[in-house]
Amino acid sequence: MVVIRLSRGGAKARPFYTIVAADKRARRDGNFIERLGFYNPNAKGGEEKLRIATDRLNYWLGVGATPSDTVARLVKEAKAAAPAA
Template sequence: MVVIRLSRGGAKARPFFNIVVADKRTRRDGRFIERLGFYNPIAKGGEEGLRVAQDRLTYWKSVGAQASPTVERLLKQAAAKTAA
């Protein structure tokens, strides 16, 4: 199965996550199919905290990829922020 999930990067105590499409059987930070965006939980001020390529996200969901619960939560937060 193909999943949309977070892949951790960054230094110790300074997390940075890539939002990737990957096979469910691969490691969290291992091989992935496509990078859709990023999530920076420690973004401050004018820094961008979340970026997602909506067109590619829509494509992958249309062909059956399932988003992890954390990615779903982040996407809902981003949609609420743009709507407000």
Template sequence: MVVIRLSRGGSKARPFFNIVVADKRVRRDGACIERVGFYNPTARGAEEGLRVALDRVAYWKGVGAQASDTVERLLKQAAAKAAA
């Protein structure tokens, strides 16, 4: 099964997450099929905190990929930001 989930990067106490499309059997930070965005929870000021390629996410969902709960929440934020 293909899932859309977060892959952790960054350093200790400074997390950075890539939003990736990956096989469910692959470990969290392992190989991915495609990187569709990122999430930076510690973004300050003018730094960009969230970027998602919504067209690619729609494609992957269309072919059966399932997003994790956290990614679903982030996608709703990104869609609201794009609509505004």
């Protein structure tokens, strides 16, 4: 089963997450199938906080991938912010 989740990167106390489609049995930061975007919770000023490739996200959701709770929340935020931008 494929799950869409966050993979952590960045330094200690400075997290940076990549949104990936991965096999459910794979480790959190291990192998993944495809990179779909990123989330930077510490973005300041003009830095981009969230980027998601919505076409690829919709593809994976269409073939049965399940998003994690956090990814579902981020997608909802991105959709709400898109018309305002």
